[in-house]
Structure formats: structure tokens, C-alpha cells
Amino acid sequence: MTETEAVGTGSTRSGALERRYRLLLRAYPRDYRERFGDEFIGTLLETTPPGRALPGMTESAALVRGGLRTRIAGAAHGPPWPDGLHLGLLIVSLADLGLLLPYAGSIPLWVCLSAGVVLAVAHGRVRLAIPLVLLIGSKTTAIALGRPWLDQTLVPVFPDSFWGNETALYGMGGPITPVITHGVLLLGLLVLAVRPRPPRRRFPGWWALAPLVACTDPAWLTVAAGSPRSLARVGLEAALLLLAVWAGAATGDPRWAVAAVPYVLVQIAVLVENFDSVGRQDVAHWALLGFLAVTATAVPYRSRAALRL
Amino acid sequence: MVPGMARRSPPSISEPTYFILAALLDGPLHGHGIIKCTLRLSENRIKLPVGTLYGALDRLTANGLIEVDREETVDGRPRRYFRLTDEGRHVLSEEALRMRQAASVVMSRIADPGSAFS
Numbered sequence: 402m403t404e405t406e407a408v409g410t411g412s413t414r415s416g417a418l419e420r421r422y423r424l425l426l427r428a429y430p431r432d433y434r435e436r437f438g439d440e441f442i443g444t445l446l447e448t449t450p451p452g453r454a455l456p457g458m459t460e461s462a463a464l465v466r467g468g469l470r471t472r473i474a475g476a477a478h479g480p481p482w483p484d485g486l487h488l489g490l491l492i493v494s495l496a497d498l499g500l501l502l503p504y505a506g507s508i509p510l511w512v513c514l515s516a517g518v519v520l521a522v523a524h525g526r527v528r529l530a531i532p533l534v535l536l537i538g539s540k541t542t543a544i545a546l547g548r549p550w551l552d553q554t555l556v557p558v559f560p561d562s563f564w565g566n567e568t569a570l571y572g573m574g575g576p577i578t579p580v581i582t583h584g585v586l587l588l589g590l591l592v593l594a595v596r597p598r599p600p601r602r603r604f605p606g607w608w609a610l611a612p613l614v615a616c617t618d619p620a621w622l623t624v625a626a627g628s629p630r631s632l633a634r635v636g637l638e639a640a641l642l643l644l645a646v647w648a649g650a651a652t653g654d655p656r657w658a659v660a661a662v663p664y665v666l667v668q669i670a671v672l673v674e675n676f677d678s679v680g681r682q683d684v685a686h687w688a689l690l691g692f693l694a695v696t697a698t699a700v701p702y703r704s705r706a707a708l709r710l
Numbered sequence: 711m712v713p714g715m716a717r718r719s720p721p722s723i724s725e726p727t728y729f730i731l732a733a734l735l736d737g738p739l740h741g742h743g744i745i746k747c748t749l750r751l752s753e754n755r756i757k758l759p760v761g762t763l764y765g766a767l768d769r770l771t772a773n774g775l776i777e778v779d780r781e782e783t784v785d786g787r788p789r790r791y792f793r794l795t796d797e798g799r800h801v802l803s804e805e806a807l808r809m810r811q812a813a814s815v816v817m818s819r820i821a822d823p824g825s826a827f828s
Binding site for chain 2: 448
């Protein structure tokens with residue numbers, strides 16, 4: 402190989418390495434990348450042994466971890482408790498929309514109102530969300546009691562054929578779950594509404610996650626049946642709670658644990674309502690949720706002193 | 711015992727953080743310089759990945775232990791030089807004193823074998 406060819410090969414390798422590092426840097430938020438991305442690339446290329454075209458495993462993992470940590474730290478705005486509560490209410494409203502979505506053909510108005518709650522909460526319009534939650538809570542409680550209310554809903558309400566199951570809305574339990582779900586939403590929104598500063602506007606695309614939640618069979622409130630979709634729900638819950646644990650450990654910020662509380666409260670209501678019929682899988686499910694929620698709550702306090710430095 | 715020690719427990723800092731702060735004792739350094747210096751000071755035990763280094767530098771800056779001294783552009787790429795603040799120097803020296811006291815507990819007994827391990 403001539404000297405010119407060797408230089409050319411080295412340059413190509415360096416270019417490929419830089420492209421791969423830039424791909425890994427996508428773990429960081431865009432504005433952070435714009436400010437420090439070139440500096441990172443310079444340091445990465447200086448520290449990489451000559452001749453390498455692929456980033457090392459340790460460096461790659463550190464970049465992804467650092468990027469996620471920066472994103473988590475950047476997502477924490479304002480006082481932790483109200484912000485965490487706001488996020489928790491958004492999660493519960495989203496789960497509620499996901500639960501109602503398979504029944505859109507039978508109760509389209511209520512599904513639209515539920516989507517309205519998600520949008521209102523995501524935009525920080527808590528006072529607009531309060532009457533909507535009251536309406537939906539009353540309607541779903543009436544459906545759970547087997548009574549039409551306000552309109553001529555045919556009860557029980559069955560899902561649209563597209564979703565491929567036949568579980569009636571709240572067919573697995575009485576009115577406790579819808580009462581607690583919307584009670585938690587209402588109380589949380591009232592707390593946020595009396596605060597002098599309204600919650601911040603969050604990314605409005607949250608509602609797009611509702612079909613994903615709907616695919617996890619949320620109307621089948623227990624997991625005893627062990628269907629793949631129920632297990633997917635358990636996996637999603639566990640993944641989000643693990644994220645809360647990690648975020649709390651990485652930043653020492655309790656808001657991620659606070660965000661988990663409203664959803665866990667609703668799940669406790671499901672446990673109470675179905676206490677006579679719960680199986681071992683259900684007990685294991687709730688034990689897992691409880692353990693992860695308690696861990697997410699405890700970890701930030703343990704991490705805070707160490708994080709100062 | 712070192713005078714003043716054990717009156718209050720200073721906040722513990724991780725070993726990589728300790729060596730990052732120690733690397734800045736002799737003056738401002740940029741990212742690659744800090745990595746090389748921590749490797750040398752730790753006798754090749756601590757090789758900081760770049761993602762870990764800049765995360766630590768962000769946290770140390772946010773806590774007021776270091777600050778950006780200046781920015782330069784080398785080969786078309788920007789570089790920030792970091793330096794210790796007075797608070798950072800204080801925390802580092804407190805940690806060094808704490809470790810010296812902790813080490814002395816063991817070293818004095820090893821030096822006098824009959825006292826503790828017999």
C-alpha cells in the first residue's frame with residue numbers, strides 16, 4: 402500500500418468512526434448536541450486508539466447512559482412534587498383513554514372526551530380537564546353499574562371487533578376501579594388547579610401512545626388469564642417503573658416516583674375490587690408494581706447526597 | 711488523628727470524581743487532558759469514558775466545584791478548559807484529609823504488627 406493509499410484508508414476509517422460516534426450522540430438531547438457535540442467528537446477521536454473504525458463497547462454504553470441521563474435531567478422542570486403529580490395524572494389519563502379506545506364504536510363521544518382529557522392535561526389546562534373527568538368518571542361508573550346515563554348506551558359495552566377480544570367494559574369488576582381512577586384524576590387536578598402556577602405544557606404527542614396501551618388489553622384488569630397482551634401490559638408497567646427507579650437514582654429527583662403514585666393507586670383499587678378472585682399471578686403482578694414503586698420512592702433520597710458531587 | 715477530622719463527616723465523593731478534581735489542581739485542562747491526567751494519577755486504574763467524563767463535568771459545574779476557564783477551537787473543533795473553584799479545592803482537600811485519616815488507622819497497625827493483628 403502506498404503512503405497516499407494508507408492516508409486515504411485512515412481518513413475513511415476516521416470518517417466512519419466519527420459517523421458512528423455521531424449516531425451514538427443522538428442519545429443526547431438535540432440542543433445539548435448542538436452545543437457540545439463537536440467537542441465530544443473531538444475528545445472521542447482523540448481518545449480512540451488509532452486504526453479503530455468501531456466505537457468500543459464501554460464508550461458506547463457510557464455515551465448512551467450519559468445521553469439518557471442528560472435527557473432525564475433536562476426533562477425535570479420546576480418543583481418536583483407538582484411536576485411529578487402532573488406527569489402521573491397524564492399517565493393515568495392516558496391509561497384511561499387506552500382502556501376506553503377499544504370501545505370507540507359503542508361510546509365514541511366518551512372516547513373523544515377521554516382523548517380531550519389527555520390533551521388538556523398534556524397542555525397544562527387542568528381547569529378544562531376537571532369537568533371532562535367528572536363527566537367521564539360518572540359515565541364509566543354508570544356503565545360499571547350496568548346503567549345507561551346521559552345517553553342511550555347499550556350495556557354491557559363490548560369492544561369493537563378490530564381489537565380481537567370480548568371483554569365488556571368493566572365486565573371484570575364493579576364500580577370501584579372507575580370511581581378510584583377518576584377520583585384520583587379529579588383530586589390531582591384540583592390540587593394542581595389551586596396552585597398559583599399552572600403546570601407546564603408537555604409534549605402533546607402523548608395521546609399517540611393510547612393505541613399502544615389499548616393493545617395491552619387494559620380492560621382485562623387482572624393478569625390471571627396470562628394472555629400475551631396482558632403480559633405486555635405488565636412488561637410496559639415494569640419498564641416504566643424501572644425507568645423511574647433509574648431516573649431517581651441518576652438524578653436524585655423524586656418527581657419520577659411521584660409520577661408513579663397515581664397509577665399505582667389505581668392498580669391498588671383493582672386489587673381491592675377483585676380481591677376474592679385474584680390468582681397468584683395477580684398477587685405477583687401487584688407485588689412487582691409495589692416493590693418497584695417503593696424502590697423508585699426510596700432511591701432518590703439515597704442518591705441525593707452522593708449526587709451533590 | 712488529623713486535627714479537625716471526625717467532627718463532621720464530609721460528603722463522600724466517588725473515586726473518579728476525586729481524580730477528576732485532582733487532575734485540575736495544577737491548572738485548567740480540557741476533556742482529553744483530564745482523561746489522560748486521571749489515568750496517570752490513578753496509575754492506569756481509572757480510564758474515564760468520554761460520556762462518563764462529560765456527565766461528571768456537567769454535575770461538578772452545576773455544583774460549583776469546577777467552572778469553565780476558557781474555550782478554544784483546535785482543528786476546527788471547540789474545546790472547553792475547566793478549572794477548580796475555591797469550593798472544589800476545599801472539598802477535594804477535605805476528602806484527601808479524610809482518606810489520609812482512614813488510611814492511617816490501618817497503616818499504623820500494619821507498621822506495628824503486635825498491636826492489632828496478633
